Amino acid sequence: MKTWTIAILLLVMLGACRKDPAIVQDEVDGPFLLALPPGAPSPLIPEDNPLTVASVSLGKALFFDPRLSRDGTISCASCHFPDRAFSDTVALSRGVDGLTGMRNAPSLGNVVYHTAMFRDGGVDDLERQVIAPVEDPVEMDHFLQGAVDAVANDLEYQRKSQLAYGRPLDAFVITRAIASYERTLISGWSRYDRYVYGGELPALNESEVRGLALFNSELLNCTACHNGFDLSDHSYQNIGQYLTYADPGRERISLDPGDAGKFKVPSLRNVALTGPYMHDGAMATLEEVVDHFASGGQPHPNRSPLLTNFALSAEEKTDLIAFLNALTDERSLDQVP
Amino acid sequence: MEFDPRTILVPLMFLTLVGCGPDEPVEPEPPPAPLTGTLKLVIRPTWNGVPFVMNEIYNNVNDYRVKVEGIKFYLGDVRLLNGSGNTLVKDIAFFDLRYNGDTVTWTGVQPGIWSGLSAGFGVPQALNDADPIIYPPGHPLDLANGSYWTWATAYRFFQFDGRYDLDGSGTAPPTSPFSMHTGLNACYQEFNLDLGGDIVVTAGSTSTLVIDMAVDRVFYTATDTVDLATENQTHGTNLPVALELTNCAVQSFSVE
Numbered sequence: 001m002k003t004w005t006i007a008i009l010l011l012v013m014l015g016a017c018r019k020d021p022a023i024v025q026d027e028v029d030g031p032f033l034l035a036l037p038p039g040a041p042s043p044l045i046p047e048d049n050p051l052t053v054a055s056v057s058l059g060k061a062l063f064f065d066p067r068l069s070r071d072g073t074i075s076c077a078s079c080h081f082p083d084r085a086f087s088d089t090v091a092l093s094r095g096v097d098g099l100t101g102m103r104n105a106p107s108l109g110n111v112v113y114h115t116a117m118f119r120d121g122g123v124d125d126l127e128r129q130v131i132a133p134v135e136d137p138v139e140m141d142h143f144l145q146g147a148v149d150a151v152a153n154d155l156e157y158q159r160k161s162q163l164a165y166g167r168p169l170d171a172f173v174i175t176r177a178i179a180s181y182e183r184t185l186i187s188g189w190s191r192y193d194r195y196v197y198g199g200e201l202p203a204l205n206e207s208e209v210r211g212l213a214l215f216n217s218e219l220l221n222c223t224a225c226h227n228g229f230d231l232s233d234h235s236y237q238n239i240g241q242y243l244t245y246a247d248p249g250r251e252r253i254s255l256d257p258g259d260a261g262k263f264k265v266p267s268l269r270n271v272a273l274t275g276p277y278m279h280d281g282a283m284a285t286l287e288e289v290v291d292h293f294a295s296g297g298q299p300h301p302n303r304s305p306l307l308t309n310f311a312l313s314a315e316e317k318t319d320l321i322a323f324l325n326a327l328t329d330e331r332s333l334d335q336v337p
Numbered sequence: 338m339e340f341d342p343r344t345i346l347v348p349l350m351f352l353t354l355v356g357c358g359p360d361e362p363v364e365p366e367p368p369p370a371p372l373t374g375t376l377k378l379v380i381r382p383t384w385n386g387v388p389f390v391m392n393e394i395y396n397n398v399n400d401y402r403v404k405v406e407g408i409k410f411y412l413g414d415v416r417l418l419n420g421s422g423n424t425l426v427k428d429i430a431f432f433d434l435r436y437n438g439d440t441v442t443w444t445g446v447q448p449g450i451w452s453g454l455s456a457g458f459g460v461p462q463a464l465n466d467a468d469p470i471i472y473p474p475g476h477p478l479d480l481a482n483g484s485y486w487t488w489a490t491a492y493r494f495f496q497f498d499g500r501y502d503l504d505g506s507g508t509a510p511p512t513s514p515f516s517m518h519t520g521l522n523a524c525y526q527e528f529n530l531d532l533g534g535d536i537v538v539t540a541g542s543t544s545t546l547v548i549d550m551a552v553d554r555v556f557y558t559a560t561d562t563v564d565l566a567t568e569n570q571t572h573g574t575n576l577p578v579a580l581e582l583t584n585c586a587v588q589s590f591s592v593e
Contacts, residue, residue, distance in 0.1 A: 118488065120488075122488050122489040122490065123487075123488070123489070123490045124490060127468065127470075128468055128469075128470075128490045131469070131470075131480070131485075131487045131490075132487035132488055135480070135485075135487050136487060136488075143480065143481060143483075144470075144480050145474075145480070145481055171470050171480075172470050172471075175470055248574050251574060252488075252489070252573055252574050253489055253521075253573075255521060255523055255573075255574070255576040
């Protein structure tokens with residue numbers, strides 16, 4: 001009788017041990033299958049931060065989570081709207097307490113192909129880029145550890161963190177997960193793509209085809225910088241927007257006065273959605289942008305020699321802008337359910 | 338014959354219970370004699386040779402009234418030197434003089450008689466380029482120190498902040514801000530300090546090294562002057578001013 005009592009007690013004690021809800025023992029993570037449009041090169045994904053279902057899913061949740069900001073009001077998506085190709089609608093974005101940022105928030109489409117982040121290329125990879133908006137006093141204004149603390153009790157986050165990274169949610173996980181999600185924001189399903197990469201000639205109308213021809217012409221020389229799958233070589237160029245720049249641009253990073261006023265060439269994908277334009281959002285419409293390039297810009301000492309003056313008829317200008325509008329993706333950049 | 342699980346379960350329980358016996362007492366081994374020493378490095382700010390006080394108002398080399406409100410800096414690749422070589426003491430150290438000085442204590446220092454110190458003013462490139470996420474709380478490169486330029490993924494090497502008044506005989510508190518932060522790899526500057534005598538590091542004991550930082554000299558050297566009237570802001574750009582300030586700061590260090 002005594003033996004049975006001990007055995008039952010032991011069984012009861014063993015049965016009392018239940019799983020920590022954040023620890024997943026019977027779930028497994030798997031690779032995230034990135035959908036690539038025709039013509040898209042295979043992106044380089046860091047070996048130490050592979051795309052997985054859990055990491056990308058966690059990254060998406062964090063991307064939209066305002067708890068990462070000091071006062072719980074600003075998320076990444078507050079300045080990178082999905083329906084604007086993950087760019088902002090205003091010239092300069094607003095952070096906590098309504099503070100204004102120093103540059104126009106760029107589109108995150110195809111950021112996986114970028115070799116340096118920000119308009120001045122000051123950050124080498126997406127993982128470290130994540131730190132900047134969280135800690136920037138005019139964006140989320142939070143210490144990264146404070147952001148971690150704000151979401152650390154989220155059991156779903158903890159579950160995915162364990163699944164994806166085998167560790168509790170921390171600054172390492174947050175930066176990796178958001179970077180992973182951003183790498184999935186692929187753009188390449190526009191009518192332009194169907195025309196160029198799909199061989200679907202009716203995808204562009206006659207005006208857009210004429211606009212494409214202008215875009216590719218030596219006269220306009222757009223493709224000197226806006227080339228390749230992302231319609232950008234991601235180089236740094238001074239486009240003569242000002243004679244004197246309030247923002248040093250690339251010079252801020254390189255410390256080379258020859259880089260003053262140079263900014264990373266933006267992709268033209270979804271350009272109809274990503275206005276206002278330029279590093280400071282100073283140009284509201286594509287018409288203004290075309291007019292600027294037609295003028296050749298201001299004679300800044302660092303102005304790119306690739307800029308040409310050109311004259312367009314009203315019809316040509318309409319065609320060129322029609323073509324730019326055809327660069328809009330017909331499906332969401334967001335691949336995460 | 339029908340199987341009775343008790344024939345296995347009961348002996349198994351018994352064995353499990355009796356298997357937990359007390360460990361044999363183990364005679365603790367004496368700790369090994371230390372092979373290295375400890376170095377306590379004290380940064381002692383001064384102004385014209387007397388102890389410097391943060392937020393006090395001083396007249397600087399240009400006869401401007403200045404109120405220094407913050408001094409923070411990194412020293413990288415700190416080594417002790419003597420005639421036969423050197424030893425690495427610490428790869429990186431962060432100093433915050435908000436309490437009119439700062440002290441760090443480093444263990445694992447190679448014993449010896451040392452006559453000099455070499456360091457870099459700033460963060461060595463390999464550390465500056467690394468992902469700051471990897472550093473634990475309390476580490477000199479921890480993001481929580483607030484010394485990281487997130488826009489450049491690089492550390493601020495030297496943060497020198499305060500207020501000034503061009504009227505050297507004024508009486509009102511200075512209000513014009515100066516904020517001079519150097520960083521980026523171009524501003525990393527190596528320097529040597531003669532210790533003015535030997536410092537002896539012995540195994541198992543602590544030696545103290547006091548480095549004076551003449552804050553008044555952060556505004557000038559024998560050949561340069563940082564004139565706050567025209568040079569009062571640098572945050573990554575304005576490299577000439579950043580380099581000038583770096584040079585002044587490096588030359589402000591001395592050992593009695």
